[in-house]
Amino acid sequence: MDWHDFMSETEANIDKLNREIPQTFKGFGIMGQAAKADGALSEKTKEFIALGIAIATRCDSCIGFHVRSLVRLNATREEFCEALAMATYMGGGPSYAFSAKALKAYDLYAAEAKDA
Template sequence: MNWTKFLDETMGRIGSLQAQTPKMFEGFNTMGKAAKKSGALDEKTKELIALGIGISTRCDSCIGFHVKSLVRIGTTREELCEALEMIGYMGGGPSIAYSAKALEAYDEFAAV
């Protein structure tokens, strides 16, 4: 999978939905800003949690968005793989398969 192309296409679809449902996106964006605000947990920890949820719910878009954020904030491949171990442990075989996708996305985004 080309993760960059996939996320670009996803953003196009989301943009079309947002044009039709601006109030929903306004609320979602407000909730996102509140959830992402650094406090007792830093941004990296929150993004790793979000990635774990994205993997456990089998959401390719979520995996792409959160891995891209993790690369942006300087998460190392070693940190990601350690998180993927925990995600695989908690989610079993399906989470391991989706963790492999997350690692593939990391390698693509980190190479840019």
């Protein structure tokens, strides 16, 4: 999978849908901002939770979005791999395969962030 092509296509599809259902888009955005705000849990911790759910539900686009957020939040590869171990433990074989996909995305985006 080419993560850049896949995420560009996903974002284009979402943008098109958002133009058709602007109120839903607005509401989803407000909900996301509230859910990700630092509180008792940091945004980074919440993004790790979201990544685990994305892996468990086998959502490639969700994996891409949350991996990029974790890179932005300076998640280390060690933290990331520990989260993948928990996701694999909780989800078994399918989560193992999707954790491998997530690690590939992390390595790509983290390398780009390092070079930027």
